[in-house]
Amino acid sequence: MDRTVRSVEDVLALLDGFFASGSEASGSATGDGKDFWDRFYADRSKPVPFFVAKPDESLAAYLDQGLIAPGRALDLGCGAGRNALFLASRGFEVDAVDLSPAAIAWAEDRAHEAGVDVRFLCGNAFAFPATELSGPYDLVVDSGCFHHLPPHRRLSYLALLDRVLAPGGHLSLTSFAAGEGGMGSELADADLYRERELQGGLAYTPESLRWIFSDLVEVELRRMREESPASALFGVTFLWTALFRRDAASADSGDVRPVDDLT
Numbered sequence: 001m002d003r004t005v006r007s008v009e010d011v012l013a014l015l016d017g018f019f020a021s022g023s024e025a026s027g028s029a030t031g032d033g034k035d036f037w038d039r040f041y042a043d044r045s046k047p048v049p050f051f052v053a054k055p056d057e058s059l060a061a062y063l064d065q066g067l068i069a070p071g072r073a074l075d076l077g078c079g080a081g082r083n084a085l086f087l088a089s090r091g092f093e094v095d096a097v098d099l100s101p102a103a104i105a106w107a108e109d110r111a112h113e114a115g116v117d118v119r120f121l122c123g124n125a126f127a128f129p130a131t132e133l134s135g136p137y138d139l140v141v142d143s144g145c146f147h148h149l150p151p152h153r154r155l156s157y158l159a160l161l162d163r164v165l166a167p168g169g170h171l172s173l174t175s176f177a178a179g180e181g182g183m184g185s186e187l188a189d190a191d192l193y194r195e196r197e198l199q200g201g202l203a204y205t206p207e208s209l210r211w212i213f214s215d216l217v218e219v220e221l222r223r224m225r226e227e228s229p230a231s232a233l234f235g236v237t238f239l240w241t242a243l244f245r246r247d248a249a250s251a252d253s254g255d256v257r258p259v260d261d262l263t
Helices: 008-019 034-042 057-064 082-089 101-114 151-164 189-195 206-212
Strands: 072-076 093-098 118-122 137-143 165-176 217-223 239-245
Touching: 008 151, 034 101, 057 082, 057 165, 057 239, 072 082, 082 093, 082 101, 082 118, 082 137, 093 101, 101 118, 137 151, 151 165, 151 189, 206 217, 206 239
Parallel strands: 072 093, 072 137, 093 118, 137 165
Antiparallel strands: 165 239, 217 239
16 A cells, blocks of 8 residues: 655656556656657668757747846757757857756757767656756746647746746747647646547647746747748747746745655
8 A cells, every 4th residue: 555645746657557557667757758759869861850950930030039038048948959059059058957857869960060068867857856947047947848748747837937947048849839830739727637648748728828927027938930941040820939038026025845845
C-alpha cells in the first residue's frame, strides 16, 4: 500500500503518471517523456517544420520593434536551438533547456557551427534546483513547450515564471491555436485525464491564454504569420504567438509563492 502524497508536488507527480506509459514514463512533466522526444529528434533530416535553423518571426519582430532588448534569456523546450542561437547572435546571454539529450546535442552542434555561446541544460525545467536556473531572466522564450504540458503542470510553469522572470521581464510564447486553421487537442482539461492522452499537444484560445497568464501584462497576442520556405524566419499560422510582461510593481509586492506553497 502506497501513501506517497504529502505535498502539492507529490500530487503533480502522481498526475504525471496519467500521461506516461511503458519506457516513456520518465517522470516527465510533458507527458510524452524523454524517450519520445529522443526518438523524435534522432533523425535530423525529417521534414518537421520547426527543425529549420530559423527563429520565430514573432521573436524577431519583438526585437526589431524594440519591445524586448538584449539581456538574460531562458529558452524553455529549446529543441534544436533555433531561437536560442538567434538570441545569442543578437546579444543575449542565453540559457536553454530541453528534456531530450538528442535535441540538446543537435543544438550544441548548431551553436558550435554558428560560433555563438549558449548554456545548454538537459533535463526537466521544473526539476532543476534554483541554483541551476537562478534567474532573474529578462526574457523567457517558449516556442512549443507549454502546449505539451498536461493541465496540472501549468502550476509548475507559473511557479517557475514567478521565480525566474525579472520585474519588467517578458514571456515570449507560441502555442497551438484552437479553432479554424488551428492545431492540437480541444478536449476539456477533465476529459484529458479521462482519456489519459494529450493527443500530441493542447490547443488554446486567446481567452484561455489571457486567463492562465492573467498575472502578466499582455503586450501582444496574435496568429503567427506564415513565412515562405525562402524566408530567414519561421512562421506557421496554426500557432498563437504572444508577448506578456511582468509588471514591476506586482513583482515587488512579495506575493510570489513556490508551487509547494500553493495549497
